[in-house]
Amino acid sequence: MDREMQGKVAIITGAGRGIGKAIAERFASEGTAVLVADIDREVADAVASQIVSQGGNAIAQVADVRNRVDIVSMFDKAEAVLGPIDILVNNAGIGGSASIEEQDIDAWDNMFAVNVRGVFLGVQEATRRMRVRGSGAIINIASAAGKIGRSYMTSYCATKHAVIGITRAAAHELAKDGVRVNAICPGIVDTRLWKEDLNPHLTELEGHEDQTAWDLRVAAIPIGRHQVPGDVANAAFLLVSQEASYITGVSLSVDGGMVMH
Numbered sequence: 001m002d003r004e005m006q007g008k009v010a011i012i013t014g015a016g017r018g019i020g021k022a023i024a025e026r027f028a029s030e031g032t033a034v035l036v037a038d039i040d041r042e043v044a045d046a047v048a049s050q051i052v053s054q055g056g057n058a059i060a061q062v063a064d065v066r067n068r069v070d071i072v073s074m075f076d077k078a079e080a081v082l083g084p085i086d087i088l089v090n091n092a093g094i095g096g097s098a099s100i101e102e103q104d105i106d107a108w109d110n111m112f113a114v115n116v117r118g119v120f121l122g123v124q125e126a127t128r129r130m131r132v133r134g135s136g137a138i139i140n141i142a143s144a145a146g147k148i149g150r151s152y153m154t155s156y157c158a159t160k161h162a163v164i165g166i167t168r169a170a171a172h173e174l175a176k177d178g179v180r181v182n183a184i185c186p187g188i189v190d191t192r193l194w195k196e197d198l199n200p201h202l203t204e205l206e207g208h209e210d211q212t213a214w215d216l217r218v219a220a221i222p223i224g225r226h227q228v229p230g231d232v233a234n235a236a237f238l239l240v241s242q243e244a245s246y247i248t249g250v251s252l253s254v255d256g257g258m259v260m261h
């Protein structure tokens with residue numbers, strides 16, 4: 001357990017599975033109290049219960065990050081039950097692939113609502129509570145797709161570029177108030193978002209066989225393996241720690257060397 005993380009309070013959105021779950025579990029194992037937020041009550045409850053059964057401090061809250069009322073309630077609940085919020089991880093996000101011609105514009109708007117509006121609402125509410133205290137750490141989960149362009153991923157790339165923009169502007173505005181804002185840019189993580197929501201249609205558009213496409217993607221990663229959610233949780237731990245106290249506004253690539261900037 002990390003002494004510095006003990007007694008802290010963190011909110012993690014989209015923490016019912018995948019990367020958010022790994023971050024919640026990691027922070028809890030280091031002694032931080034976590035609010036596990038997710039649009040899906042069942043998965044949020046399951047993660048919080050599992051953390052508690054392992055001796056950690058966690059509560060679950062249903063929150064759709066597109067909805068400002070849900071965001072405010074999530075902060076109110078965390079503050080009332082766990083205490084003032086030290087850390088926010090804006091992790092909730094959705095993926096999808098389409099050619100430019102076939103992109104459905106309602107799906108485009110919804111992706112922006114979750115991936116961009118949701119991140120901004122989280123940053124806004126955290127700012128209201130952290131700025132007055134003069135401390136806090138915010139992490140936004142962007143993507144390698146926030147730094148490069150990829151065929152058939154226009155909407156996803158656009159939202160993740162926007163997350164990096166929000167991160168930089170907020171970091172600049174909040175630096176003098178002791179609130180650090182950073183982004184993490186994962187690569188190819190073995191979660192439902194990648195394997196079920198992105199990969200199948202992308203693979204079809206690229207004209208590959210399913211397993212071949214996955215194998216080709218993994219073969220192109222310099223470190224030579226796909227990513228696991230724990231790789232992102234390690235980076236999140238690093239960025240909220242005291243060791244990172246002079247780091248703000250960065251978009252840290254955690255992708256096995258796929259994007260080296």
Ligand SMILES: NC(=O)c1ccc[n+]([C@@H]2O[C@H](COP(=O)([O-])OP(=O)(O)OC[C@H]3O[C@@H](n4cnc5c(N)ncnc54)[C@H](O)[C@@H]3O)[C@@H](O)[C@H]2O)c1
Nearest residue numbers: 014016017018019039064065092093143188189191193194
């Ligand atoms: N998997 C990857 O390869 C990868 C790569 C780069 C970035 N990311 C980013 O990491 C983050 C987490 O992705 P993941 O791979 O763990 O996905 P996932 O689909 O496994 O998990 C996402 C979680 O977010 C929740 N969620 C979805 N919409 C929500 C909403 N409106 N409000 C609240 N919660 C909501 C889901 O219920 C789910 O529990 C996302 O922002 C994603 O874009 C993932």
